[in-house]
Structures are given as structure tokens and as C-alpha cells.
Amino acid sequence: MTEKNRGQLIVALDVDTFEEARQIVATLTDxxxxxxxxxxxxxxxxxxxxxxxxxxxxxxxxxxxFHDIPNTVAQAVxxxxxxNIPVFEKNEQDKRPGASFGAVILCTLHTSGxxxxxxxxxxxxxxxxxAAQVMKPKLVGVTVLTSEANKANIRDIVFQxxxxxxxxxxxxxxxxxQEASFIRQKLGEDxxxxxPGIRPPGSAVGDQTRVTTPSEAVQNGSDFxxxxxxxxxxxxxxxxxxxxxxxxxxxxxxxx
Numbered sequence: 001m002t003e004k005n006r007g008q009l010i011v012a013l014d015v016d017t018f019e020e021a022r023q024i025v026a027t028l029t030d031x032x033x034x035x036x037x038x039x040x041x042x043x044x045x046x047x048x049x050x051x052x053x054x055x056x057x058x059x060x061x062x063x064x065x066f067h068d069i070p071n072t073v074a075q076a077v078x079x080x081x082x083x084n085i086p087v088f089e090k091n092e093q094d095k096r097p098g099a100s101f102g103a104v105i106l107c108t109l110h111t112s113g114x115x116x117x118x119x120x121x122x123x124x125x126x127x128x129x130x131a132a133q134v135m136k137p138k139l140v141g142v143t144v145l146t147s148e149a150n151k152a153n154i155r156d157i158v159f160q161x162x163x164x165x166x167x168x169x170x171x172x173x174x175x176x177x178q179e180a181s182f183i184r185q186k187l188g189e190d191x192x193x194x195x196p197g198i199r200p201p202g203s204a205v206g207d208q209t210r211v212t213t214p215s216e217a218v219q220n221g222s223d224f225x226x227x228x229x230x231x232x233x234x235x236x237x238x239x240x241x242x243x244x245x246x247x248x249x250x251x252x253x254x255x256x
Contacts, residue, residue, distance in 0.1 A: 007218040007248045010061050010194075011241065012036040012228030018045045018052070024232055025056065031241050034105070036226055038063040050083055050104060057100035061194070061224070065142050067110035070117040074124040077139065080107050081125055084134035104137045106194065106224070108174060111141035111161040115168050122169035140172040140194055141165035143179075155179050162187060177212030177220050184221035195222035200230055200244055214244050218251035 011032045013021045021041055025032075035053055037060055042049065053060050062080055066073045086101045109121055122139055129136035143161040144154060158179045163186075165173050172192025175183060180193050197211045217225050227244060234240035 006221070006223050007214075007252050008034060008224050009214075009241070009245060009248060010034045010036050010224050010226045011231050012038065012063075012196075012226050013041050013049075014038060014228045014232065015041060016044055018049060021045070021049055022052065024237060025053065025058065027237050028231075028241055029238070031238060031245065032058075034059045034061060034224070036061040036063050036228075039065070047083060051087060054083075054086075054102040054104075056102065058102045060102065060104045061106040061226070062104050062137070063106075063108045065108045065110050066121070067113045068117075070113075070120045073109060073113065073117050074120045077107065077109070077121045077125050078128045080104055080137055081128040081134065082132060084129075084137070085132055103135050105135070106140055106192075107137040108140055108142050109170070111143055111165050111173070115164055118165060118168035118170055138171035138192055139169075140174055140192055141168075141170050142174045144175070155182055159183060159186060162191075166191060172223070177217035177222055180217065180220040180222045192224070193222050194224040194226060195220075196226040196228075198225045198227045198230070198244075200227075200240075200247065214247045215251040218248055219255065 009032060011028065013024060013035050015021050025035065035058055037049055042064060050060050050062065066076050083104050109118060111118065118141060125136050125139055141161065143158040158175050159182065162173045162183050166187055172194065174194045174196065176197050177195045180195055183193055195217045198214055198217055199211045201213055214225055231237050231240045
């Protein structure tokens with residue numbers, strides 16, 4: 001990714017119901033353009049929540065952390081790609097030529113699944129996207145969860161898994177902001193880094209361990225910043241998102 005596009009905000013819809021998710025998106029209006037759908041919401045709503053976000057013109061980070069035998073993961077990824085085939089609601093407004101339709105732009109797999117699993121998933125994603133003539137979601141490997149303690153060799157573990165992800169044909173990784181700078185230096189500017197565990201100054205850490213502020217993550221080279229509770233659980237989610245966006249902008253403007 002380019003410096004200009006780096007530091008994009010993703011709001012994590014880590015809620016239990018479709019209605020909760022719908023209200024959050026409606027509240028944030030045009031401030032946020034990418035939403036994370038993880039296991040919590042997907043097991044409650046299934047692909048319907050993805051389709052809802054797409055119909056609103058929002059992009060989706062599908063964070064299901066696939067980890068299984070290679071063929072099973074490859075078939076799951078194939079179906080993720082097919083979510084980018086447009087399906088419109090039965091009303092004239094959505095049927096207009098050029099009507100906005102969002103996409104699944106990012107999808108996670110566990111790097112611990114091994115190179116065979118990762119490589120086959122990457123191959124199938126490319127093949128299916130070409131066959132369906134849709135955009136291929138960027139496949140990113142989960143390295144070490146940000147809830148895990150900060151061990152002495154954590155950077156080495158993240159780097160090893162990041163290297164394997166890149167060698168397998170994945171587009172990037174999920175890693176904490178604390179490892180982002182090192183990964184960026186070693187694996188280049190085009191390798192995507194998604195950083196969860198983002199906590200604005202003064203926010204509660206919760207169950208996260210290796211956290212960074214939005215400013216720190218941008219300075220360290222993260223492409224996407226995933227923020228959940230500091231926005232979703234805020235008294236005023238719109239104001240909380242705006243504050244984070246301002247911090248991101250200031251950090252980007254201050255980069256050399």
C-alpha cells in the first residue's frame with residue numbers, strides 16, 4: 001500500500017445481533033467505510049450481515065481466522081470470494097446502474113495452519129476471483145493474537161510467521177503495532193499489516209496485552225487499524241470514531 005492509503009480505520013462489529021450492528025453502522029454514517037465482521041457476529045447472522053454492509057456501500061474485513069486442513073480452508077476462501085458477486089435488494093434504487101456495492105476486501109487465515117494450507121488458499125482465491133470476475137479479497141495471516149503476553153521472543157515469532165505468509169502468497173498479516181515497524185522494514189512497503197489492539201490515549205486496555213495508540217500504529221507502518229470497544233462501547237460512537245480519525249490524520253501528516 002502507499003503511504004497515502006496507510007492508516008485506514010476499521011471498526012470491529014463485535015456485537016451479538018444484527019440490530020446492534022445495524023445501529024452502529026447507521027450512527028457512524030459516512031465516517032467509517034470498513035467494518036470487521038468476526039466470529040461473534042458471523043455465527044449470529046451469517047453472510048446476511050456481510051450482504052447488509054455491502055448494500056450500504058461499506059467494505060468488509062471478514063475476520064474468521066480459517067484454520068483447518070488445506071482443502072477445507074481453500075473451499076471456505078472460495079466462498080468468501082463469491083461474496084463479492086453483487087446481490088441487490090428488490091427495490092429500484094438498488095437496481096440503478098452503478099449503484100454502490102461494497103466488497104469483502106480482507107480475510108484472515110491462521111498462519112499456524114502451515115504453508116500448504118496458506119498456499120492453496122491463495123491459489124484458490126486468485127482462481128475463483130478471475131472466474132467470477134470480482135475483486136479478490138486480500139488474504140492476511142494471523143500471527144500472534146494481541147491478547148497474548150509480550151514475551152522476549154515475540155517479535156521473532158511474528159516475523160517467522162509473517163515470512164511464511166508472504167512466501168505462501170498471502171497479501172499481508174495481522175500483527176500488533178509493536179511489531180509493525182520491524183515487519184515493515186523486513187518485508188517491504190507492499191505487504192499489508194493489519195493492527196488490532198488499538199487503544200486511544202486514556203482508553204481501557206481490557207483483555208488486550210500488546211496495545212498501541214492509533215498514532216503509534218500509523219508511525220510504525222500499519223495499513224489498517226482495527227478498533228472495537230473504544231468506538232462500539234463509547235457513549236458517543238460517532239464522536240469517538242471522529243477523534244480516532246483525527247489522531248490518524250495528524251500521525252500521517254507528521255510522517256517524514
